[in-house]
Amino acid sequence: MDLLKAVNLAVTFFLELAMLAALGYWGFSASDSLPLQLLLGLGAPLVAILIWARFMAPKSPSHLTGAPYLVLKTMLFGAAALGLIAAGQPAWALAFVIVALINQALLILWRQ
Numbered sequence: 001m002d003l004l005k006a007v008n009l010a011v012t013f014f015l016e017l018a019m020l021a022a023l024g025y026w027g028f029s030a031s032d033s034l035p036l037q038l039l040l041g042l043g044a045p046l047v048a049i050l051i052w053a054r055f056m057a058p059k060s061p062s063h064l065t066g067a068p069y070l071v072l073k074t075m076l077f078g079a080a081a082l083g084l085i086a087a088g089q090p091a092w093a094l095a096f097v098i099v100a101l102i103n104q105a106l107l108i109l110w111r112q
């Protein structure tokens with residue numbers, strides 16, 4: 001069971017990276033204008049990183065817990081999924097959402 005819990009924590013980390021990648025992918029595909037692509041492609045993940053560092057990082061003094069944490073995480077992951085859909089990648093969005101839901105359910109079940 002400990003191995004499964006460790007794998008689930010690793011999946012959590014990779015989902016966070018996938019969220020950033022999805023936001024960047026959306027940003028770079030959102031426009032034909034190179035300056036706007038750079039702004040959105042680099043800016044969207046940067047904003048997500050700043051939000052995560054401020055409110056979701058375990059050592060943050062403003063670390064959220066419980067429902068507020070889940071709401072903010074859902075908003076960030078939801079934005080990533082919607083970004084993938086907007087970028088023409090609905091299958092990747094669906095896969096991301098399914099893995100994220102299973103991962104979060106296990107995090108709650110196993111109190112991780």
